[in-house]
Amino acid sequence: MKNVDDLMESAAELADRGLSKGEIADELNVSRETASWLVERSGTTATAKPTSSDADSGGPHDIHVDWSAVGRDSARLGAVGSAMADLLIKEGEEVDLTIGIEKAGAPLATTVARELDTDLGTYAPRKHQWEEGDIEDLGGTFSRNFAQIRDRECYVVDDTITSGTTMTETVEAIRDQGGEPVACVVLADKQGVEEIDGVPVYSLLQVIRVGSEEQ
Secondary structure (H helix, E strand, O other): OOOHHHHHHHHHHHHHOOOOHHHHHHHHOOOHHHHHHHHHHHOOOHHHOOOHHHHHHHOOOOOOOOOHHHHOOHHHHHHHHHHHHHHHOOOOOOOOEEEEEOOOHHHHHHHHHHHHOOEEEEEEOHHHHOOOOOHHHOOOEEOOOOOOOOOOEEEEEEEEEOOOHHHHHHHHHHHHOOOEEEEEEEEEEOOOOOEEOOEEEEEEEEOOOOOOOOO
């Protein structure tokens, strides 16, 4: 994707396919607020079609991370997963479970789990059900098709941190199941998060906005 217009088009396509705004946020690696804005703007009539400059002037302050060049190639994905695993390797010798946050965090977690020789679990965050209103009223779930927490120590893997809300939710959900998150790792961190509820967070890339949000 090259510009905001491309993101709007992608948001519209995903909405037409029936994805919730929370799922669209996950697919495009943007915040829920940004996803809502993109969907709403994509519905503008053809006679008043927004331009990139129009979008930039009134849009939310966010950063889109496109890592599809990694995700579409298994060798690249494996190499990146190996690098992410290397960030975790000194965090705990007894850890035998890696939790991937669905959707994009799951394939990364698979490669990390293979590198670290752990079981694999996945967590679907509440944002996947979100359209409007208070997200706290919704609930996330651990997939029964993968390994369960069972009071174990574990690593947490996702692709990006946008606000930290999803990672915080996952850490809390693991603890609610009796597990103990030892460390988290992401491909890209848009907030510069060093820890969440006492759990260290590592990233291969940190994306830092330079300059004032008001132009």
